[in-house]
Amino acid sequence: MASRKTAHDPAVASDADAALASSGANAAASPTHAALGDELRRQRKLKNLSLDDLANASGVSRAMISKIERAQSSPSTSILSKLVDALDTTVARLLGQEVRQHDVVVIRHEQQTVLVDPDSGFSRRVLSPILPGRGLDFVMTELPAKAETGPLAAHTLPVEEYVYVLSGVLTVTIGETRTVLNALDSIYYRADAPHRFENQGRSACKYLIIINPVRG
Numbered sequence: 282m283a284s285r286k287t288a289h290d291p292a293v294a295s296d297a298d299a300a301l302a303s304s305g306a307n308a309a310a311s312p313t314h315a316a317l318g319d320e321l322r323r324q325r326k327l328k329n330l331s332l333d334d335l336a337n338a339s340g341v342s343r344a345m346i347s348k349i350e351r352a353q354s355s356p357s358t359s360i361l362s363k364l365v366d367a368l369d370t371t372v373a374r375l376l377g378q379e380v381r382q383h384d385v386v387v388i389r390h391e392q393q394t395v396l397v398d399p400d401s402g403f404s405r406r407v408l409s410p411i412l413p414g415r416g417l418d419f420v421m422t423e424l425p426a427k428a429e430t431g432p433l434a435a436h437t438l439p440v441e442e443y444v445y446v447l448s449g450v451l452t453v454t455i456g457e458t459r460t461v462l463n464a465l466d467s468i469y470y471r472a473d474a475p476h477r478f479e480n481q482g483r484s485a486c487k488y489l490i491i492i493n494p495v496r497g
Contacts, residue, residue, distance in 0.1 A: 339367035359431040373418040429479040439495035449486030
């Protein structure tokens with residue numbers, strides 16, 4: 282079974298982050314991780330946050346954030362969820378290039394950005410364009426057999442999520458509510474509570490997820 286990560290306690294963040302940095306060092310050399318690091322730094326500076334400010338807001342160590350920004354480490358799914366929430370952004374916006382708005386936007390398969398968790402093998406393929414003023418993410422994900430995402434941070438601002446299982450069996454836990462979904466099942470929830478995804482089956486689970494920030 283893939284190793285299971287727990288949410289970071291700021292008091293022990295440096296040690297846990299160092300372990301993750303070591304495990305993700307090879308994956309971090311890709312263009313995807315370089316682009317992720319650049320965009321993370323850009324959004325942090327756009328909000329006038331120092332590395333220490335973001336570390337305090339997210340619970341992720343300053344050293345780990347610095348390594349991610351320099352593409353020297355690949356963040357786990359759990360760490361990335363904390364950074365995304367602290368910056369009030371989305372994973373897709375950290376991975377994708379914003380495009381000028383058009384009535385029709387085509388993203389070819391080879392143009393879709395894919396991020397893989399170095400520890401669990403959990404992968405996310407961004408299917409939606411990054412449009413000005415739009416916060417919705419449409420992502421296709423794959424969770425290997427006997428793997429899990431680890432704890433995902435509760436969103437500070439209201440966020441709705443919709444999940445549709447393409448294949449396999451997916452266990453979704455939102456707060457204290459645990460639901461098992463089979464292929465072709467779907468679920469909706471407010472992501473203002475800690476949540477996680479698990480695949481306890483013997484084959485990979487593929488599912489679509491729509492992440493919709495609720496504004497106003």
